[in-house]
Amino acid sequence: MAPRSLWNGSIAFGLVTVPVKVYTATESRSVHFREVHAKDGSRIEHRRICPKEDKAVASDEIVRGYQVSARKWVELTDEEIAAAAGTQTRLIDVDHFVPADEIDPVYYDKAYYLGAQDKGRDAYALLLAALEKAGRAGVGRWVFHNRERTVIVRPLDDVLALHTMRFADEVVEPSDFELERVRRKPSEQEIKMAGRLVDGLHTDFDPADHEDSYREAVLELVKAKAAGKNIELPEPEEAESADDLLAQLEASLSA
Amino acid sequence: MPRSLWTGSLSFGLVNVPVAMYSGVADRDLHFRQLHAKDHTPVETHRFCAEEDAEVPYDEIANGYETDDDEMVILTDAELAAAAPHRSRTIDIEAFVDIDDVDPIYFDHPYVLMPSGEAEGIQRAYRMLVEVMGRTERAALGRVVMRTKEYLTLIRARDERLVLTTLLWHDEVRPTDPIPAPTKKDKPAKKEVDAAVELIESFSCDWDPSRYEDSFQKELRKIVKRKAKGQTIEIPDDEGEQPSPVPDLMAALERSLEEAKSR
Numbered sequence: 298m299a300p301r302s303l304w305n306g307s308i309a310f311g312l313v314t315v316p317v318k319v320y321t322a323t324e325s326r327s328v329h330f331r332e333v334h335a336k337d338g339s340r341i342e343h344r345r346i347c348p349k350e351d352k353a354v355a356s357d358e359i360v361r362g363y364q365v366s367a368r369k370w371v372e373l374t375d376e377e378i379a380a381a382a383g384t385q386t387r388l389i390d391v392d393h394f395v396p397a398d399e400i401d402p403v404y405y406d407k408a409y410y411l412g413a414q415d416k417g418r419d420a421y422a423l424l425l426a427a428l429e430k431a432g433r434a435g436v437g438r439w440v441f442h443n444r445e446r447t448v449i450v451r452p453l454d455d456v457l458a459l460h461t462m463r464f465a466d467e468v469v470e471p472s473d474f475e476l477e478r479v480r481r482k483p484s485e486q487e488i489k490m491a492g493r494l495v496d497g498l499h500t501d502f503d504p505a506d507h508e509d510s511y512r513e514a515v516l517e518l519v520k521a522k523a524a525g526k527n528i529e530l531p532e533p534e535e536a537e538s539a540d541d542l543l544a545q546l547e548a549s550l551s552a
Numbered sequence: 553m554p555r556s557l558w559t560g561s562l563s564f565g566l567v568n569v570p571v572a573m574y575s576g577v578a579d580r581d582l583h584f585r586q587l588h589a590k591d592h593t594p595v596e597t598h599r600f601c602a603e604e605d606a607e608v609p610y611d612e613i614a615n616g617y618e619t620d621d622d623e624m625v626i627l628t629d630a631e632l633a634a635a636a637p638h639r640s641r642t643i644d645i646e647a648f649v650d651i652d653d654v655d656p657i658y659f660d661h662p663y664v665l666m667p668s669g670e671a672e673g674i675q676r677a678y679r680m681l682v683e684v685m686g687r688t689e690r691a692a693l694g695r696v697v698m699r700t701k702e703y704l705t706l707i708r709a710r711d712e713r714l715v716l717t718t719l720l721w722h723d724e725v726r727p728t729d730p731i732p733a734p735t736k737k738d739k740p741a742k743k744e745v746d747a748a749v750e751l752i753e754s755f756s757c758d759w760d761p762s763r764y765e766d767s768f769q770k771e772l773r774k775i776v777k778r779k780a781k782g783q784t785i786e787i788p789d790d791e792g793e794q795p796s797p798v799p800d801l802m803a804a805l806e807r808s809l810e811e812a813k814s815r
Contacts, residue, residue: 311808312804312808313798314796314798316797320731323657332615333614334612335626339602340601340602348596349588359588362584362587372587372592380775380785382771383771384789385788405659410731419740421738425734427751427752445767462764464764465761465764468662469664471710471715479672487680488684492684501653502653509702514635515632522627523619528634545566548565548566552566
């Protein structure tokens with residue numbers, strides 16, 4: 298079955314326009330649970346309560362507000378919030394290109410695929426071929442769901458992939474976390490031994506080598522519980538702490 | 553100091569490093585509250601049992617799984633933890649891979665892993681991992697269970713710390729074959745590709761995330777300010793037309809290149 302596109306528009310690249318359709322590229326496969334009342338499994342509803350009146354509030358009596366001072370709220374409609382995105386366009390304006398392998402993984406947010414439209418397939422094929430040959434990703438802006446995002450467009454297999462990117466101020470710098478001082482830094486010998494351990498575990502990354510075994514385990518639990526079996530709760534395990542680093546590395550290497 | 557989202561142990565061979573996981577993403581969005589329209593009292597969300605029509609305290613809520621024959625199987629959080637007790641507390645490093653080998657389509661959420669505990673041994677083991685991964689430019693692969701989901705994770709060194717990125721499982725990335733792609737007969741001529749590559753090169757630069765700012769949030773702050781002063785907010789025009797594809801690709805490329813050069 299052909300998937301449904303989320304958005305139709307064009308990529309503008311110089312004076313060339315590439316008509317595209319946007320498709321979602323990812324989907325969660327986790328076992329899905331819903332909130333239930335523990336004693337009998339009844340459905341749980343989320344109700345909106347006015348604490349002053351202590352009663353439920355109908356959705357047409359609810360507005361959105363931003364708190365500007367202790368007692369003052371500014372009320373905004375959905376349209377007014379959407380106005381922050383400016384004029385809606387049907388254009389992803391790609392105006393510069395970067396080496397995709399320079400982008401730190403933390404910036405990648407959500408992934409989409411770009412499909413070709415019936416008209417302008419030649420322009421799609423051209424952009425795909427040129428990005429591949431140049432080894433670059435296009436950077437542009439995309440207004441989707443009333444919100445402007447920075448996106449990159451890059452070749453992936455025989456299609457173009459589009460990623461929404463996080464803004465720099467949304468990314469937490471690791472150096473914001475303080476490291477304790479150590480009296481003795483890890484020795485060259487320890488680092489070398491750890492390096493040998495790393496080499497020994499080095500492998501090519503093939504996503505298909507890794508299966509989510511937890512899903513199966515959860516479904517097994519569900520089956521056991523449905524059959525009326527008692528679920529044994531696990532005992533907490535005590536992890537050994539790293540006291541003698543060198544001895545542990547040696548033991549790991551000979552294991 | 554933000555709150556840690558997970559604590560446990562990172563295990564590398566026989567070396568165990570107690571670690572705490574923090575989100576690598578900071579929420580900078582303006583947040584709105586739902587208000588009761590008539591007097592602007594912030595409304596609260598409460599959980600109610602649909603059967604009893606009564607409020608249910610949080611500790612009486614469990615996870616329900618609906619089977620194919622419409623039976624509701626109830627599992628508590630503690631019971632769910634029994635699915636993978638070890639991986640709920642330990643990230644076992646299973647392998648090391650080259651970071652460039654992992655396609656960005658798999659990247660999910662970033663976190664920062666910090667040593668948990670001040671003991672010299674913990675701090676030294678953590679630094680050793682940072683050092684060895686930094687030198688080899690390799691990333692560790694391991695699994696972790698958080699809440700009710702297992703993640704494949706990629707752990708690497710950055711700024712003398714360890715950062716972790718959860719990865720999507722291979723079957724969570726959709727196949728590309730149903731996506732409409734150009735066919736052989738759309739294949740561009742060599743001179744078109746060369747011209748397009750030249751155009752790309754002329755607009756090339758390094759990746760510099762500080763160039764981009766969230767103009768939506770900036771505008772939204774202005775809108776809130778204007779609204780607070782009682783001004784009206786103009787609603788912009790509706791969606792524009794999608795531009796039609798250019799009839800002559802080569803001509804469009806040539807003109808784009810001329811424009812790029814005259815900049």
